[in-house]
Amino acid sequence: MKTILLICDGMADRSCKLLGGATPLEIARAKSFDTIAEKGECGIMDPIAPGVIPGSDTSHLAIFGYNPYEYYSGRGAYEALGAGIALKKGDVAFRCNFATVNDDDIIIDRRAGRISGEDAKELAKALNEIDLSSFTDAKVEFYHTVEHRGVLVLRGKNLSPYVSDIDIHKTGVRIPDAKPIKNTEEAKRTAEILNEYISRARVILEDHEINIKRKSKGLLPANIILPRGAGILPKVKSFKEKYGLKAVAIAGGTLYKGIAKALGFDIIEVEGATGTVNTNLDGKMEATIKALDKYDFVFLHIKGCDSASHDKNIKLKISMIRRIGAAFEYVLKNVDIDQTYLIITSDHTTPVEIGEHRGDPVPITIYGPDVRTDSVKYFDEKSCAKGGLNRIRGLDIMPIITNYMGISKIFGE
């Protein structure tokens, strides 16, 4: 038995005023999703617990069966792993944005006017020439990833992930200092190194020729980097060890690849899989079917609905749902359903009229051999709430699916 787990990031929503009280899923009516809901068993799922607002990282950990209250070790580590950086024990990694500050160090734009990858790559080179050896024995490495995004890694002894974010998701405020959030020497030292690095970066970036050019063209300069989400390599049993399943991830976003890597998944890179609304959906679906030859468990992640929700773009969210649904027809047509379980769900609710994650449950449907069907015919938040699965939690999914796959052990006799 095999499993395909499709997670449509941020797809779940609330009753939308703009849609007369319907949700985007109710309006979009993706046919392949409804088919699976009708043939399968439906329910709602609290990724963490009722009302608790999940991050994409904590939610995915829970869905893969790793209690985030025990195993979550900060977003930065997953970003680093997802970017292909060899993170080692003791390293502390941060997700970073290139951003714009004015002469008073007030943050003007958290994405430096959505700087191009080429410009950002050049600036990254300059950042890696910063020499902190007179200040600390820790090594600092900066990696550019996509567009305005990057990863900062501190390597050395006695470092700590317990430092506050410099990117606090706000503009109009002065660049905050990183502060220790645990009263340890390691946290203090890490915050000091980070602050020193940021102030050196500030000087180097301000006068960099790329930024001089950008300003002359009327573009915002990327004159600061804003780290957040300090994280360390999580200590976990691999997915293979835990379930005996050979698993692979098909995802565009760095974070999702990173989480999968941290759990020991292989990664299939699909050309044009960008983790944006313009991703290569057909390519990801084809890769999913192909992956079944070699893998027991295929995790297919699609980010677009979440991005549309964060941008409060309701039309884009609905069309993204429709496009995913249309592309997923390929999987439905080509999967051997007697040998495969299909799960469709979302990692959290991102109400498009709010533009942020919320703690409402998400719809889920499971289709495959012998699954108890129910009377639900549509894949959306309200229909699935009437389903046979009732209300489950993210941590329930792996026990449920390994039970269906026939690979769980009995507890007792």
Place this chain on the structure above:
Amino acid sequence: MKTILLICDGMADRSCKLLGGATPLEIARAKSFDTIAEKGECGIMDPIAPGVIPGSDTSHLAIFGYNPYEYYSGRGAYEALGAGIALKKGDVAFRCNFATVNDDDIIIDRRAGRISGEDAKELAKALNEIDLSSFTDAKVEFYHTVEHRGVLVLRGKNLSPYVSDIDIHKTGVRIPDAKPIKNTEEAKRTAEILNEYISRARVILEDHEINIKRKSKGLLPANIILPRGAGILPKVKSFKEKYGLKAVAIAGGTLYKGIAKALGFDIIEVEGATGTVNTNLDGKMEATIKALDKYDFVFLHIKGCDSASHDKNIKLKISMIRRIGAAFEYVLKNVDIDQTYLIITSDHTTPVEIGEHRGDPVPITIYGPDVRTDSVKYFDEKSCAKGGLNRIRGLDIMPIITNYMGISKIFGE
């Protein structure tokens, strides 16, 4: 965003033989409740956990987000706080009844023939003249509250709440001794003080002129007090600290005011709010709407359904539900529903044909901005079981409502 939480104590019920298998809520059909169920999202809630029989105290703690297995510190403390007694760290408080025993110290009536407040008040004065100073350095204070009810407070060092009840909710038995229920010096000492006090009280009350008069009128004498529910001041983070919400309680019953006070709620006293079936419902509804000017979270408690259930009075229970529903129309008409969440639920099931609390789930409905509607049209136990909330627990309510109010923090990124 604001929240009104209406808890109708003991309103939930089972299928009643006398109602041809219907529940009192199904027969009563309170219109305002049904309106909210239809417009909102419904479900059933286990106040503690499936099948666990909640006390009113443990259930309310859970609903406010305080795990009663961790924070419950005995009913006596809440009774004391609710009665306006300044309870201090180290004090042990007991809920008490004035009761009647015969010459063989057999308990005849647990409420001394439902003694009047005036008589009880006089007897309380005599109790406070008891001088235990030759026996112990602990101080003992008795406070009369309402009708046959009172609160006993032991103050001093090395006292313990781990002593058994003297009121074991039974008649026809000899007054039991209080016994230590933990093997500690403090518990032994506390039981000894309590037993000494009770035997002195027995003597003083027997010959008190109030009781002589009562006997001459053929009334039962209040010749004993029966303490129960030893409790200490709970150590909790206040509701304000926990959620950042300014909260107020509108309740007649001492216990409910006490729980609210223990969590740092303000209390609004409404004239005629008695905590009985004759309470001033309209006054409580008006106070609720008015409280929204100043408070974020209004806890409205109505006791009547529970009292009717304990008295096995099915007609009274149904009419009480109707009266609450009719009075609640005022809230529905006057609330700004774009800025307010309404929650209607019960703290436990009190089957009116049994007359005691039971561990069945209770119906719940939540109505307010963006809530996902479901197909439930009626507020009762069976209809709500088909609702979009599915089955939740008491401890889920605060995470769910703070998520809706937009004041929860994300876990992860």
